[in-house]
Amino acid sequence: MVVFVISEEGKPLMPTRRFGKVRRLLKKGLARVVCRRPFTIQLLYKTTHYTQPVKVGFDTGTTMGFAIVVDNGLGGKVVEKGEIRLRRDISKLLLQRREYRRFRRYRKTPYRKPRFLNRRRPEGWLPPSVRARFEHTVRWIERLTKFLPDPEVIVEIARFDTQKLQNPDVEGEEYQKGNLCGYANVLEYLLARENGKCQLCGKGYGGNGNGWQIHHIIPRSKGGTDRPDNLALLHRKCHEKIHRNPKLMAKLKKPKLYKEPAYLNSFRLQLIKELKALLKDRVKFTYGYLTKIHRNKIGLPKTHANDAVAMTGFTNPKDINTTTIIRQVRKKKRSLHEATPRKGRTNPNTEAKRNSKNTKQVRTKDGKLWCLWDKVKIDGQVGFISGFTSGSYAYIQDINGNYIRLAGKSYKQVPLKQTILIRRNNNWVERVMVA
Ligand SMILES: [Zn+2]
Ligand SMILES: [Zn+2]
Incomplete structure (x- = not known):
């Protein structure tokens, strides 16, 4: 990850990838660390305040993409790009907790006054999972832009532009000219409406012939x-078929009106409001279909990070060969409730004793402390401690959540004796991947 720099007076300077220089400055006492994530240093000597225009692209979603691109006058230069992966297991865990609680009350409180009819949702309510996404989005945008010199921030808030759909002009002048803008917007809308399935054969992309065709x-x-209610999504081959055999046209199901869940719209509106309050007029919003067109134009493969690069709109961005992956992890494992409270127990579990595997840290006999999600090196591989066994063994995962095993071993337990600590982590782990 790029290192952010602020001046002696606390003004943001250009971020740097000259990690050796940063190390030397810190060693010589010419700079100090002001923030660890993102890693930010403050120079302790006078410098010029020379800066270049910076743009930050940000793709919202459960996997968020980000890119920091500097305007070097030559079509842009990427200084950092990557993706942020949020946890996906939380709603499942909440449901499980709910079930445990329900069952416990059923066991322990045979009669309890009903108290579930007195709830009302406050205004601006979002489902917990969406609310979390909203807060993480705002927080990460803030983190990534805080130490940049007046960055322009471009945020992708949706795949298509609902307002433009009122007047789509599918086969209009723009389409003829080869500017696929309106077409792409409508296509993205139809894909969302039809769940990516052809309206004739019901198969997804590549199911029957290549490519999509919009049919009136x-x-x-x-x-x-x-207007979208007069449009059908078909495979190119299915479209040919339908025109050769007009009887098939009657088979086309009348398209249902696409209505996205109300909370998604609310999520978007709240996000726009919050980001405008945070970044004033330095924030702009864009749509997935525009990003896609521009990404194809500049020839970048589809990844969340590249989408963010494309969003910034530079025509010839000088890319970097690394992607920073930031993953949210579970820091605590609280087994507050047990699914089968008495099964196999000889003594009542009065002290709510934890399973030793659910501990968050372990001290090995040599006096070393190991914590959950410590970044470690083992056997030449870098990973993160995802759990402990009762001995001095741990489970180690790579950034994608795959277990790291010792060469030639089929089991996942790895001796802590052989691991080397790189750094501790809170509930975000980070790894720079070389493409
Ligand atoms: Zn088809
Ligand atoms: Zn047609």
Whole structure:
């Protein structure tokens, strides 16, 4: 990850990838660390305040993409890009907790006054999972832009532009000219409406012939409009078929009106409001279909990080060969409730004793302390401690959540004796991947 730099007076300077220089400055006492994530140093000597315009692209979603691109006058230069992966297991865990609680009350409180009819959702309520996403999005944008010199921030908030759909102009002038803007917007909308399935054969992309075709149910020659309710999503081959055999046209199901969940719209509106409050007029919003067109134009493969690069709109970005992956992890394992409270127990579990595997840290006999999600090196591989066994063994995962095993071994337990500590982590782990 790039190192952010602030001046002696506390003003943001250009971020740097000259990690050797940063190390030397810190060693010589010419700089100090002001923040660890993102890693930020403050220079302790006078410098010029020379800066270049910086743009930050940010793709929202459960996997968020980000990119910091500097305007070098030559079509842009990527200084950092990567993705942030949020936890996906939380709603499952909440459901499980709910079940345990329900069952416990059923066991222990045979009669309890009903108290579930008095709840009301406050205004701006979001489901917990969406609310978490909203807060993480704002927090990460803040983190990534705080130490940049007046960055322009571009945030992708949706795949398509609902307002433009009122007047889509699918086969209009723009489409003829080869500017696929309006077409791409409508296509993204139809893909969302039809769940990515062809309306004739019901198969997904590549199911029957290549590519998609948008078909007018009432043809334009007979006064059919470009409004989405007159449009059908078909494979190119299925579309040919339908025109060869007009009987098939009757088979096309009338498209249902696409209505996205109300909370998603609320999520978007709240995000726009919050980011405008945070970044004032330095924030702009864009749509997935525009990103896709531009990413294809500059020839970047599809990843969340590259989407963020494309969002910044530079025409010839000088890329870096690394992607920083930041993953949210579970820091605590509280087994507050047991699914089967009495099974196999000889003594009542009065002290709510934890399973030794659920501990968050372990001290080995040599006096070393190991914590959950410590970044460690073992056998030449870098990973993160994801759990402990009762002995001095641990489970180690790579950034993608795959277990690291010792060469030639089939089991996942790895002796802490052989591991080397690199750094401790809170509930975010980070790894720079070389493409
Ligand atoms: Zn088809
Ligand atoms: Zn057609």
